[in-house]
Amino acid sequence: MTVLKSGVDTESAEFLANAEAMRNKLAELDAEHAKALAGGGEKYLERHRKRGKLLARERIELLLDREAPFLELSPLAAWGTDYTVGASVVTGIGVVSGVECLIVANDPTVKGGASNPHSLRKSLRAAEIAKCNRLPLINLVESGGADLPTQKDIFIPGGATFRNLTQLSAEGIPTISLVFGNSTAGGAYLPGMSDHVVMIAERSKVFLGGPPLVKMATGEESDDESLGGAEMHARTSGLADYLATDESDAIRIGRDIVSRLNWHKRGPEPVASVPPRFAEEELLGIVPPDLKMPFDPRDVLARLVDGSEFDEFKPLYGTSLVTGWARLHGYPVGVLANSRGVLFSEESQKATQFIQLANQSDTPLLFLHNTTGYMVGKEYEQGGIIKHGAMMINAVSNSKVPHLSVLMGSSYGAGHYGMCGRAYDPRFLFAWPSAKSAVMGPAQLAGVLSIVARAAAQARGAEYREEDDAAMRAAVEAQIEAESLPIFLSGMLYDDGVIDPRDTRTVLGLCLSAIHNAPVAGARFDGAGFGVFRM
Structure with missing residues (x-):
């Protein structure tokens, strides 16, 4: 396998600021966990x-x-x-x-x-x-x-x-x-x-x-x-x-x-594993507090998978989604990780083919979320973004291999579905303290409501006061921001826990071990005679 390199400068001001912001979020999380204890x-x-x-x-x-x-x-x-x-x-x-x-x-x-x-x-x-x-x-x-x-x-x-x-x-x-x-x-x-x-x-x-x-x-x-x-x-x-x-x-x-249960696992045994070549402690400084700022999920994978080894699938195509093969605590996994947030038609088709391949080889899938959703706009609608996004969601829905999801950054709109959000029955779903999930970002949602309200007022011939609009937008943004936070969503049981990024490898390893108590088998097109469709 290819050994991942990492361009993260762990001494840079940006990295240190990211790590400090994450530690502050973790301190808040610890205070809430103390209430449960x-x-x-x-x-x-x-x-x-x-x-x-x-x-x-x-x-x-x-x-x-x-x-x-x-x-x-x-x-x-x-x-x-x-x-x-x-x-x-x-x-x-x-x-x-x-x-x-x-x-x-x-x-x-x-x-x-x-x-x-x-x-x-x-x-x-x-x-x-x-x-x-x-x-x-x-x-x-x-x-x-x-x-x-x-x-x-x-x-x-x-x-x-x-x-x-x-x-x-x-x-x-x-x-x-x-x-x-x-x-x-x-x-x-x-x-x-x-x-x-x-x-x-x-x-x-x-x-x-x-x-x-x-x-x-x-x-x-x-x-x-x-x-x-x-x-x-x-x-x-x-x-x-x-x-x-x-x-x-x-x-x-x-x-x-x-x-005395005479209990035996029915899934394949893991091979010997080796730790990543980069320190898990460095995961604290990769995700910026401002989720509009992109980060490379390969830097996360380099600190997550065995030996930092990752064979990337279609690296030059649909580059906003990273896909590839790795091992985690000795278990094989296929990885889908958002790179620059937006999912285009190319990313959707790439994901669909990759999910089919994982099912062919009985390989569990790991989804690492940081997406604002599928791309909108006339050019993309005419290019078939709906049908291509539907392909990806269909593939996720009907995939039979176990799925694991980790929300690292944004997880908005139908992108949350395509990346195997809660409604798509991942075996386990966890969030980092940096994650946010909603229909769309707070500013975008408030802006949509503003446009609709402004158009409604114009249709009625009524005055539309800018100060009222500003107040409405501020209130909506505050509400959506609060309801997008992982601690709020975890309270509603929309994940299985908010975890310290440094614990991600351990948590996923425990989950993979639990998953392999059951047989691990992908979807088969029995009787139909179809193999993998190239997208």
Whole structure:
């Protein structure tokens, strides 16, 4: 393979200014992540500890193999809402007894682990990741069920939680529930629909209706233990497969269950990998704070892929999109990376052919976003930009190899779709703190609205005041700027996390390893007899 060179001057004023701006964004990000780690706040953390219980992330740490990494997903869920950052649930991928598993842990310090609309979206996303990548799913359960004031947003879609458990099991993907406390009402079906269930004596409580509800519904007097205690479920109902003495014992049993799954990956093994020839620390200074300023994605790839080796495909054609082949932590990848932002017809056709080739060779695809979208204007419309853009989007939509997306800079308009944005089901999608995503840039969107409003006023014969126009544009630009930021979009679960650029290689390596639990196979035109179309 060709070894990438890098023209980045790490001592230049521009590089140092870029790096300083990125560090400032990372400091802001750390402050928001700290809110997720704080859970319900010190008062509730202390109350939980006084009951002799571990916190959600402490349970996860004990469950994981010693020194195994944990890729936490969507830690900023519910950011910018009235709910606690993190949405009262922790999700992520970690290695348990040598097996990569998807772990979902309720945070009981936040309203007793009750599920709000953002908790539901986060948990459903976790189940989707488990299913697509064939990862055993472990639920660490301690929840009072739905946050009742928001039941209208939870009850109907929440049924998918239990459907997903049964479908995972039907596909041979193990589901395990370790019950640390209450699992009430609909939450009772988490252990009820899991393949393996562990409960803790005098701790776990699983019932469709607690004593107060039973009293109201039937007039029957009952207590927690006889109605849904761990001993009862282990000895009488049979819901509990294992009865643990305490939390540590439950985690030990959970690890033993995973060790007996006889689990094997179905994707190809990676080859030996070597680190990039350039320091990952230098990724901080490549993306400028002003996204109108271009940067070369090859400088990113040189600090990302194995040995900084990259075989570029069609380097002289459609030069606003860089495509080519590399390895990342020993796994083969095809890369599509925006170079100068705009996608023209040539870039669209190049991408379409490249995606077909990746599917022919069963090679996962990595999309690195920095695009303002497809080119507009009379010349380009007449040249077929719509049909060529549609080719690229069609190829992305129907590609069967796993996709990974990283938003580095701009990701605007239909370019977001063509580069495999969230709606196009990448296996994982992460953003850098420098990224922005929206229909279009704030200034462009405000300008469009200004033109429309001005034309409407003229059609009505009404006066159009310039000061009103300036105020409207400023307000719209501020709104779109705020709603384009990765921390806002991450709060809405439109990505799987905002990451430090220096962690990108590690994060993608963990994702590629998880992906290869399932078979990796590209789209085939079985029966049609078509191979790759040259665009």
